[in-house]
Amino acid sequence: xxxxxxxxxxxxxxxxxxxxxxxxxxxxxxxxxxxxxxxxxxxxxxxxxxxxxxxxxxxxxxxxxxxxxxxxxxxxxxxxxxxxxxxxxxxxxxxxxxxxxxxxxxxxxxxxxxxxxxxxxxxxxxxxxxxxxxxxxxxxxxxxxxxxxxxxxxxxxxxxxxxxxxxxxxxxxxxxxxxxxxxxxxxxxxxxxxxxxxxxxxxxxxxxxxxxxxxxxxxxxxxxxxxxxxxxxxxxxxxxxxxxxxxxxxxxxxxxxxxxxxxxxxxxxxxxxxxxxxxxxxxx
Numbered sequence: 001x002x003x004x005x006x007x008x009x010x011x012x013x014x015x016x017x018x019x020x021x022x023x024x025x026x027x028x029x030x031x032x033x034x035x036x037x038x039x040x041x042x043x044x045x046x047x048x049x050x051x052x053x054x055x056x057x058x059x060x061x062x063x064x065x066x067x068x069x070x071x072x073x074x075x076x077x078x079x080x081x082x083x084x085x086x087x088x089x090x091x092x093x094x095x096x097x098x099x100x101x102x103x104x105x106x107x108x109x110x111x112x113x114x115x116x117x118x119x120x121x122x123x124x125x126x127x128x129x130x131x132x133x134x135x136x137x138x139x140x141x142x143x144x145x146x147x148x149x150x151x152x153x154x155x156x157x158x159x160x161x162x163x164x165x166x167x168x169x170x171x172x173x174x175x176x177x178x179x180x181x182x183x184x185x186x187x188x189x190x191x192x193x194x195x196x197x198x199x200x201x202x203x204x205x206x207x208x209x210x211x212x213x214x215x216x217x218x219x220x221x222x223x224x225x226x227x228x229x230x231x232x233x234x235x236x237x238x239x240x241x242x243x244x245x246x247x248x249x250x251x252x253x254x255x256x257x258x259x260x261x262x263x264x265x266x267x268x269x270x271x272x273x274x275x276x277x278x279x280x281x282x283x284x
Contacts, residue, residue, distance in 0.1 A: 016135075022137045025137075025150060026148060026150075027139055027150030028147055028148065028149045029150050029152075030191050032046045033191070033241055033245070036244055037187075038257060040248045040253075040254040040255055042256075044248075058102055060167070062109075062112045063111070063112045063115050063116075063165070064165055065077070065112075066115065067116050067120070067129075068134040068155050069135070070116060073113075075101070076102065077103070077109065077112075078096045078104070079106055079109040080093075080104075081106045114219055115167070115213055118218070119211055121221075122221055122223070124223060125223050129155065129163075131157070131159075132158045136152070138195040138196065138199045139199070140194070140195050140198040143198065145242045147245065147246060149194075149242075150195075151192045153195075153196070160207065162189075162192060162193070162206050162209070163209050163223075164188070164208070164211065165213065166180075166185065166210050167215045168212050168213070169214065170214065171213070171214055171222040173224075185226075186226060186230050186234035187237060189208040189231060190234045191238050193205050193208055193231070208225070208226045209223050209224065209225050209226070
Protein backbone atom coordinates (compact mmCIF):
# COMPACT_ATOMS: atom_id res chain seq x y z
CA UNK A 1 0.00 0.00 0.00
CA UNK A 2 1.32 3.44 -0.89
CA UNK A 3 2.44 5.52 2.07
CA UNK A 4 3.27 8.89 0.57
CA UNK A 5 2.20 11.82 2.70
CA UNK A 6 -1.05 13.52 1.84
CA UNK A 7 -0.92 16.94 0.19
CA UNK A 8 -1.08 19.97 2.48
CA UNK A 9 -4.57 20.65 1.16
CA UNK A 10 -6.88 18.07 -0.36
CA UNK A 11 -8.58 18.75 -3.64
CA UNK A 12 -12.01 17.44 -4.57
CA UNK A 13 -12.05 14.61 -7.06
CA UNK A 14 -15.21 12.78 -7.97
CA UNK A 15 -18.72 13.85 -8.77
CA UNK A 16 -21.56 15.58 -6.97
CA UNK A 17 -24.72 13.55 -7.50
CA UNK A 18 -27.84 12.56 -5.57
CA UNK A 19 -27.57 9.29 -3.69
CA UNK A 20 -30.09 7.40 -5.91
CA UNK A 21 -28.00 8.24 -8.98
CA UNK A 22 -24.82 7.09 -7.25
CA UNK A 23 -26.48 3.86 -6.15
CA UNK A 24 -27.61 3.13 -9.72
CA UNK A 25 -24.22 3.89 -11.28
CA UNK A 26 -22.02 0.91 -12.26
CA UNK A 27 -19.03 -0.12 -10.17
CA UNK A 28 -18.10 -2.39 -7.27
CA UNK A 29 -18.95 -0.74 -3.97
CA UNK A 30 -17.90 -1.73 -0.49
CA UNK A 31 -21.31 -2.55 0.94
CA UNK A 32 -21.39 -5.49 -1.49
CA UNK A 33 -17.66 -6.26 -1.73
CA UNK A 34 -17.41 -6.89 2.01
CA UNK A 35 -19.37 -10.13 1.54
CA UNK A 36 -16.28 -11.57 -0.16
CA UNK A 37 -15.01 -11.89 3.41
CA UNK A 38 -17.55 -14.72 3.71
CA UNK A 39 -17.40 -16.21 0.23
CA UNK A 40 -17.92 -15.42 -3.46
CA UNK A 41 -21.38 -17.01 -3.15
CA UNK A 42 -22.36 -14.49 -0.48
CA UNK A 43 -20.98 -11.66 -2.61
CA UNK A 44 -22.94 -12.72 -5.68
CA UNK A 45 -26.14 -13.03 -3.64
CA UNK A 46 -25.66 -9.53 -2.19
CA UNK A 47 -24.94 -8.17 -5.67
CA UNK A 48 -28.09 -9.75 -7.15
CA UNK A 49 -30.30 -8.82 -4.18
CA UNK A 50 -29.62 -5.23 -3.11
CA UNK A 51 -31.35 -4.32 0.15
CA UNK A 52 -34.66 -2.50 -0.04
CA UNK A 53 -34.85 1.01 1.35
CA UNK A 54 -35.65 0.99 5.08
CA UNK A 55 -36.48 3.72 7.57
CA UNK A 56 -33.19 2.96 9.35
CA UNK A 57 -31.27 3.62 6.13
CA UNK A 58 -33.17 6.87 5.67
CA UNK A 59 -32.30 7.94 9.21
CA UNK A 60 -28.65 7.13 8.54
CA UNK A 61 -28.56 9.39 5.50
CA UNK A 62 -30.45 12.11 7.38
CA UNK A 63 -27.91 11.95 10.20
CA UNK A 64 -25.04 12.29 7.72
CA UNK A 65 -26.74 15.32 6.16
CA UNK A 66 -27.32 16.91 9.57
CA UNK A 67 -23.64 16.47 10.51
CA UNK A 68 -21.90 17.29 7.23
CA UNK A 69 -24.45 19.56 5.51
CA UNK A 70 -26.49 21.15 8.30
CA UNK A 71 -27.83 23.91 6.04
CA UNK A 72 -29.37 21.31 3.73
CA UNK A 73 -30.91 19.21 6.46
CA UNK A 74 -34.14 21.20 6.80
CA UNK A 75 -34.40 21.49 3.01
CA UNK A 76 -34.09 17.75 2.42
CA UNK A 77 -36.13 16.38 5.33
CA UNK A 78 -39.62 17.01 6.63
CA UNK A 79 -41.04 15.99 10.00
CA UNK A 80 -44.44 14.38 10.57
CA UNK A 81 -45.59 14.01 14.16
CA UNK A 82 -48.89 12.21 13.82
CA UNK A 83 -50.41 9.04 12.44
CA UNK A 84 -49.30 8.17 8.93
CA UNK A 85 -52.75 7.01 7.95
CA UNK A 86 -55.41 9.17 6.41
CA UNK A 87 -55.72 11.92 3.84
CA UNK A 88 -53.86 14.56 5.86
CA UNK A 89 -50.66 12.55 5.87
CA UNK A 90 -51.06 11.60 2.22
CA UNK A 91 -51.36 15.25 1.24
CA UNK A 92 -48.29 16.06 3.35
CA UNK A 93 -46.36 13.18 1.76
CA UNK A 94 -47.31 14.28 -1.74
CA UNK A 95 -46.16 17.83 -1.06
CA UNK A 96 -42.89 16.59 0.44
CA UNK A 97 -42.25 14.35 -2.56
CA UNK A 98 -42.91 17.25 -4.94
CA UNK A 99 -40.27 19.24 -3.05
CA UNK A 100 -37.79 16.35 -3.07
CA UNK A 101 -37.96 15.96 0.71
CA UNK A 102 -37.94 12.73 2.72
CA UNK A 103 -40.15 12.31 5.78
CA UNK A 104 -38.81 11.52 9.24
CA UNK A 105 -40.64 10.74 12.43
CA UNK A 106 -40.29 13.36 15.16
CA UNK A 107 -37.97 11.16 17.22
CA UNK A 108 -35.77 10.41 14.21
CA UNK A 109 -35.57 14.08 13.31
CA UNK A 110 -34.54 15.00 16.85
CA UNK A 111 -31.98 12.17 16.99
CA UNK A 112 -30.28 13.42 13.81
CA UNK A 113 -30.06 16.92 15.29
CA UNK A 114 -28.77 15.62 18.63
CA UNK A 115 -26.01 13.63 16.92
CA UNK A 116 -25.13 16.70 14.85
CA UNK A 117 -24.78 18.79 17.98
CA UNK A 118 -22.66 16.14 19.71
CA UNK A 119 -20.26 15.76 16.77
CA UNK A 120 -19.95 19.45 16.01
CA UNK A 121 -19.63 20.24 19.71
CA UNK A 122 -16.15 18.71 19.78
CA UNK A 123 -13.67 21.45 18.79
CA UNK A 124 -11.17 19.10 17.11
CA UNK A 125 -13.88 17.65 14.85
CA UNK A 126 -15.57 21.00 14.26
CA UNK A 127 -12.26 22.38 12.99
CA UNK A 128 -12.04 19.60 10.38
CA UNK A 129 -15.59 20.38 9.28
CA UNK A 130 -14.98 24.09 8.72
CA UNK A 131 -13.71 23.57 5.17
CA UNK A 132 -14.20 20.51 3.03
CA UNK A 133 -16.38 18.56 0.64
CA UNK A 134 -19.41 16.46 1.67
CA UNK A 135 -20.86 13.35 0.04
CA UNK A 136 -18.42 13.05 -2.84
CA UNK A 137 -18.97 10.14 -5.25
CA UNK A 138 -15.77 8.57 -6.56
CA UNK A 139 -15.43 6.33 -9.61
CA UNK A 140 -12.12 4.68 -10.47
CA UNK A 141 -10.46 1.58 -11.89
CA UNK A 142 -8.56 -0.60 -9.43
CA UNK A 143 -4.96 -0.62 -10.71
CA UNK A 144 -4.30 -4.26 -9.79
CA UNK A 145 -7.37 -5.88 -11.34
CA UNK A 146 -8.81 -3.39 -13.81
CA UNK A 147 -12.20 -3.64 -12.11
CA UNK A 148 -14.42 -0.55 -11.96
CA UNK A 149 -15.03 0.60 -8.39
CA UNK A 150 -16.99 3.35 -6.70
CA UNK A 151 -17.34 4.90 -3.28
CA UNK A 152 -19.13 7.76 -1.57
CA UNK A 153 -17.04 9.70 0.92
CA UNK A 154 -18.80 11.36 3.85
CA UNK A 155 -16.32 14.23 4.12
CA UNK A 156 -13.02 15.24 2.53
CA UNK A 157 -11.44 17.76 4.88
CA UNK A 158 -9.66 20.63 3.18
CA UNK A 159 -6.54 20.04 5.28
CA UNK A 160 -6.09 16.53 3.86
CA UNK A 161 -8.18 13.87 5.57
CA UNK A 162 -11.21 11.68 4.95
CA UNK A 163 -13.84 11.48 7.69
CA UNK A 164 -16.42 8.71 7.95
CA UNK A 165 -19.36 8.95 10.37
CA UNK A 166 -20.32 5.69 12.09
CA UNK A 167 -23.00 5.22 14.74
CA UNK A 168 -22.36 2.55 17.34
CA UNK A 169 -23.53 1.22 20.69
CA UNK A 170 -20.25 2.17 22.41
CA UNK A 171 -17.26 4.37 21.58
CA UNK A 172 -15.09 2.51 24.09
CA UNK A 173 -11.85 1.84 22.14
CA UNK A 174 -11.67 -1.85 23.02
CA UNK A 175 -15.27 -2.53 22.04
CA UNK A 176 -15.22 -0.28 18.99
CA UNK A 177 -11.95 -1.66 17.60
CA UNK A 178 -13.40 -5.15 17.35
CA UNK A 179 -16.67 -3.84 15.96
CA UNK A 180 -14.85 -1.74 13.36
CA UNK A 181 -12.80 -4.70 12.12
CA UNK A 182 -15.76 -7.08 11.98
CA UNK A 183 -17.86 -4.53 10.09
CA UNK A 184 -15.07 -3.93 7.59
CA UNK A 185 -14.46 -0.27 8.44
CA UNK A 186 -10.70 -0.68 7.95
CA UNK A 187 -11.25 -2.38 4.59
CA UNK A 188 -13.67 0.34 3.51
CA UNK A 189 -11.11 2.95 4.51
CA UNK A 190 -8.41 1.24 2.42
CA UNK A 191 -10.75 1.12 -0.57
CA UNK A 192 -11.69 4.79 -0.24
CA UNK A 193 -8.08 5.85 0.25
CA UNK A 194 -7.27 4.13 -3.02
CA UNK A 195 -10.31 5.72 -4.67
CA UNK A 196 -9.18 9.19 -3.66
CA UNK A 197 -5.57 8.59 -4.70
CA UNK A 198 -6.56 7.33 -8.15
CA UNK A 199 -9.42 9.79 -8.74
CA UNK A 200 -7.39 12.82 -7.72
CA UNK A 201 -4.43 11.80 -9.83
CA UNK A 202 -2.17 12.76 -6.95
CA UNK A 203 -1.35 9.25 -5.76
CA UNK A 204 -1.37 10.42 -2.14
CA UNK A 205 -2.98 8.52 0.72
CA UNK A 206 -5.06 10.78 2.94
CA UNK A 207 -5.42 10.19 6.67
CA UNK A 208 -8.64 8.37 7.43
CA UNK A 209 -10.67 9.15 10.52
CA UNK A 210 -13.82 7.52 11.84
CA UNK A 211 -16.17 9.79 13.75
CA UNK A 212 -17.76 7.26 16.11
CA UNK A 213 -20.92 8.43 17.86
CA UNK A 214 -23.22 6.47 20.13
CA UNK A 215 -26.77 5.90 18.92
CA UNK A 216 -28.35 6.53 22.31
CA UNK A 217 -28.28 9.78 24.35
CA UNK A 218 -26.09 11.52 25.29
CA UNK A 219 -24.55 10.48 21.93
CA UNK A 220 -20.96 10.36 23.14
CA UNK A 221 -18.55 10.95 20.27
CA UNK A 222 -14.90 10.27 19.55
CA UNK A 223 -12.62 10.68 16.51
CA UNK A 224 -10.42 7.67 15.73
CA UNK A 225 -7.54 7.96 13.26
CA UNK A 226 -7.06 4.51 11.76
CA UNK A 227 -3.72 2.84 12.49
CA UNK A 228 -1.45 2.53 9.39
CA UNK A 229 -0.48 -1.10 10.12
CA UNK A 230 -4.12 -2.11 10.47
CA UNK A 231 -4.97 -0.27 7.25
CA UNK A 232 -2.13 -2.06 5.46
CA UNK A 233 -3.50 -5.43 6.57
CA UNK A 234 -7.00 -4.44 5.48
CA UNK A 235 -5.69 -3.12 2.15
CA UNK A 236 -4.13 -6.52 1.40
CA UNK A 237 -7.41 -8.31 2.13
CA UNK A 238 -9.37 -5.79 0.05
CA UNK A 239 -7.09 -6.38 -2.93
CA UNK A 240 -7.49 -10.13 -2.42
CA UNK A 241 -11.27 -9.78 -2.53
CA UNK A 242 -11.07 -7.91 -5.83
CA UNK A 243 -8.77 -10.57 -7.31
CA UNK A 244 -11.29 -13.22 -6.28
CA UNK A 245 -14.11 -11.27 -7.92
CA UNK A 246 -12.09 -11.02 -11.13
CA UNK A 247 -11.35 -14.77 -11.10
CA UNK A 248 -15.01 -15.61 -10.41
CA UNK A 249 -16.17 -13.39 -13.26
CA UNK A 250 -13.69 -15.09 -15.61
CA UNK A 251 -14.77 -18.61 -14.61
CA UNK A 252 -18.42 -17.74 -13.94
CA UNK A 253 -18.27 -19.73 -10.71
CA UNK A 254 -19.14 -18.37 -7.29
CA UNK A 255 -18.19 -20.95 -4.63
CA UNK A 256 -19.38 -20.92 -1.06
CA UNK A 257 -17.10 -20.85 2.00
CA UNK A 258 -14.56 -23.64 2.46
CA UNK A 259 -14.40 -27.02 0.73
CA UNK A 260 -17.57 -28.60 -0.60
CA UNK A 261 -16.90 -31.80 1.34
CA UNK A 262 -15.09 -32.25 4.67
CA UNK A 263 -15.13 -34.25 7.89
CA UNK A 264 -17.07 -32.93 10.88
CA UNK A 265 -15.80 -33.67 14.39
CA UNK A 266 -17.61 -33.09 17.67
CA UNK A 267 -16.48 -30.01 19.64
CA UNK A 268 -13.75 -30.53 22.23
CA UNK A 269 -16.11 -30.03 25.17
CA UNK A 270 -18.28 -32.90 23.94
CA UNK A 271 -15.32 -35.27 23.94
CA UNK A 272 -14.52 -34.58 27.62
CA UNK A 273 -18.10 -34.48 28.96
CA UNK A 274 -18.83 -37.37 31.36
CA UNK A 275 -22.58 -36.94 31.48
CA UNK A 276 -24.80 -38.71 28.98
CA UNK A 277 -26.28 -36.61 26.21
CA UNK A 278 -30.06 -36.27 26.10
CA UNK A 279 -31.12 -36.32 22.47
CA UNK A 280 -34.64 -35.22 23.38
CA UNK A 281 -36.43 -38.09 21.72
CA UNK A 282 -34.87 -37.51 18.31
CA UNK A 283 -35.34 -40.37 15.89
CA UNK A 284 -33.32 -41.38 12.88
